[in-house]
Amino acid sequence: FTLQAELRDALEKEEFALYYQPQFELHTNSIVGVEALIRWHHPDRGVILPGRFMPVVEDTDLIIPLGYWVLKKACEDGKRLVEEGFPLKIAVNISAKQLSSENFLQRLKDILNETGFSPEYLEMEITESVLMKNKQQAADILRELKKLGISIAIDDFGTSYSSLNYLKYFPVDKLKIDRSFIGDVISDPNDVAIATTIIAIAHNLGLRATAEGVETEEQLIFLKLWQCDEAQGFYFSPPVTLDSLIDMLKSEN
Ligand code: G
Ligand code: G
Ligand code: MN
Numbered sequence: 736f737t738l739q740a741e742l743r744d745a746l747e748k749e750e751f752a753l754y755y756q757p758q759f760e761l762h763t764n765s766i767v768g769v770e771a772l773i774r775w776h777h778p779d780r781g782v783i784l785p786g787r788f789m790p791v792v793e794d795t796d797l798i799i800p801l802g803y804w805v806l807k808k809a810c811e812d813g814k815r816l817v818e819e820g821f822p823l824k825i826a827v828n829i830s831a832k833q834l835s836s837e838n839f840l841q842r843l844k845d846i847l848n849e850t851g852f853s854p855e856y857l858e859m860e861i862t863e864s865v866l867m868k869n870k871q872q873a874a875d876i877l878r879e880l881k882k883l884g885i886s887i888a889i890d891d892f893g894t895s896y897s898s899l900n901y902l903k904y905f906p907v908d909k910l911k912i913d914r915s916f917i918g919d920v921i922s923d924p925n926d927v928a929i930a931t932t933i934i935a936i937a938h939n940l941g942l943r944a945t946a947e948g949v950e951t952e953e954q955l956i957f958l959k960l961w962q963c964d965e966a967q968g969f970y971f972s973p974p975v976t977l978d979s980l981i982d983m984l985k986s987e988n
């Protein structure tokens with residue numbers, strides 16, 4: 736039984752689950768969105784994190800059905816949040832193969848119709864490397880996503896080989912500062928320079944900046960001082976189940 740075969744089996748048996756990590760708006764101190772993060776509830780090995788299996792999934796065609804499973808689940812859960820009185824943005828990670836797959840836009844529209852989830856609450860997190868693989872195709876797809884009302888966040892911003900000029904051409908809404916720049920942002924002058932520069936690039940282009948991997952109050956104070964718009968990380972909350980998220984939102988009000 737290879738990992739690949741096991742993953743295929745897991746999709747059929749519905750062993751995957753989506754967890755949601757809250758995203759806080761710093762100037763209002765309130766939850767404005769969540770990032771959907773996949774987990775595998777393995778019958779023998781317990782919860783397996785995506786770092787362990789997504790690279791294999793993304794190397795195979797399995798990313799297509801799994802990617803649609805994630806989108807559909809996120810839209811269903813997002814619909815439930817709206818119905819419960821919590822109209823939050825749901826951010827979904829989209830991989831390269833999925834974005835460039837045949838019928839991506841049509842399948843997406845079908846999922847939106849089937850679930851009745853309003854696209855204005857849907858955000859797609861896409862890495863720079865995904866966009867750079869085929870710039871023209873990516874630009875076309877992103878424009879179509881924008882037309883649907885979906886927002887676009889650049890994930891892991893600044894971590895991979897890329898040029899900044901794509902920001903001019905792609906209809907992006909948000910830059911996510913990778914957690915590798917946040918971990919030592921209190922002590923490492925290089926990380927200070929990088930993090931504050933990413934916030935400045937975002938603001939100068941009229942975009943929002945979100946910091947990932949915020950774990951301490953000192954990091955939060957720093958980010959507020961530099962007017963970072965949003966943050967997520969263990970300081971606020973780990974990724975949690977939909978039910979826990981709803982409990983958290985109820986106690987926030
Ligand atoms: O939760 P964890 O830190 O292990 O996530 C590792 C990486 O897996 C994340 O950076 C994220 O980009 C990726 N990932 C998590 N959930 C999904 C998903 O639903 N789809 C895709 N394509 N990637 C995901
Ligand atoms: O999409 P992305 O690659 O950014 O995925 C975010 C991942 O980071 C998730 O798998 C999540 O479990 C993990 N994560 C979230 N918050 C923190 C944090 O504060 N510290 C660390 N080390 N990891 C985090
Ligand atoms: Mn992400």
Ligand code: NA
Pocket residue numbers: 890891911913914947
């Ligand atoms: Na990231």
